[in-house]
Amino acid sequence: MIRPSRVENRLYLTDEQLRQGIEAMFFAYRGFTADPDRLLEDQGYGRAHHRALHFIGRVPGTTVNNLLMILGVTKQSLNRVLRSLQNDELVISKVGAKDKRERHLTLTDKGIQLEKALNHVQSERMRAAYRAVGSEAVEGFRAVLEHMMDAEMQKIYHDLKEQTK
Amino acid sequence: MIRPSRVENRLYLTDEQLRQGIEAMFFAYRGFTADPDRLLEDQGYGRAHHRALHFIGRVPGTTVNNLLMILGVTKQSLNRVLRSLQNDELVISKVGAKDKRERHLTLTDKGIQLEKALNHVQSERMRAAYRAVGSEAVEGFRAVLEHMMDAEMQKIYHDLKEQTK
DNA sequence: CTTGGAATGTCAACAATGCTGACGTAAAAA
DNA sequence: TTTTTACGTCAGCATTGTTGACATTCCAAG
Secondary structure (H helix, E strand, C coil), X not given: CCCCCCCXXXXXXXXXXXXXXXXXXXXXXXXXXHHHHHHHHHHCCCHHHHHHHHHHHHCCCEEHHHHHHHHCCCHHHHHHHHXXXXXXXXXXXXXXXXXXXXXXXXXXXXXHHHHHHHHHHHHHHHHHHHHHHCHHHHHHHHHHHHHHCCHXXXXXXXXXXXXXX | CCCCCCCCCCCCCCHHHXXXXXXXXXXXXXXHHHHHHXXXXXXXXXXXXXXXXXXXXXXXXXXXXXXXXHHCCCHHHHHHHHHHHHHCCCEEEEECCCCCCCEEEEECHHHHHHXXXXXXHHHHHHHHHHXXXXXXXXXXXXXXXXXXXXXXXXXXXXXXXXXXX
């Protein structure tokens, strides 16, 4: 549980501290993607494929349009990635029953396998970091990240959390 | 399923918690880069230009090779960015006095101005997030990020901190 | 019911930024 | 001195963003 700063309501932050935060974010994100990137390279995929697999796995049956909002890229960019995943039989696209304009996306067994592998290496790094710092730090970490998101992203982030309850 | 007891050192993390951490990182990084991206677009630059400006500003007189290690890209990729920054007179490259193979990079006044503007919008978002969560959370945030970096990046990150003392 | 507009997804072409390979020049080693 | 290594530059390719054009489907106005 996060207590909003109890003593100093306004904490004084030097430019230097903020700059270190920026650099930490930059270097950490590289670490965050390093392990999945290695796995993906073996298969001839990139980060874009990872993101698609992740969120299709997270919300099975989602539409292309919904995925678009989550990922924040153009549909043309996403389409290219989805096409290759479908060709390789990692993803299945089914025309909507109600609305035939929509395509509903799900992972095949093969897709689930790769997604699991990617999720595993990424989770292990995060688990290690979490373990190293303890649970209070973890809550702080998540709190700061949440406040760094744009408002729409915060909403999507929370909706995803609800979804798996 | 066996539940490890929640003693302080021992942190039990569900798959779901780890997955949320992953997604938080993903969405937050988008927010983290959103404001600078807008500024950069106005000038016809991209994120790669931002990173170069940032670290040249941080370590004035650094060599291309040193910058390469910080950024973790190939010299060919960096070179393209540096060339455009030099053409636009944001960066100056000077042949090394001792070793003429090296180029030492510094920002021009124009370069400093743009770097300041980029740093400002990015810092403001971080400051807002920090303020919203309080100082304990901030420390947790930085601690987790640090443990998420690869070892070489941790070293570089710390060296940069020392440098400005 | 028909028709025109909005929504959804696909195809094509372009831009930014990764990458590898080839190479010139300077320094270091043999 | 000659060969090897290091540093930086130029050329070309791959991934993944972008905008534009378009076919199909749905829905709402008439």
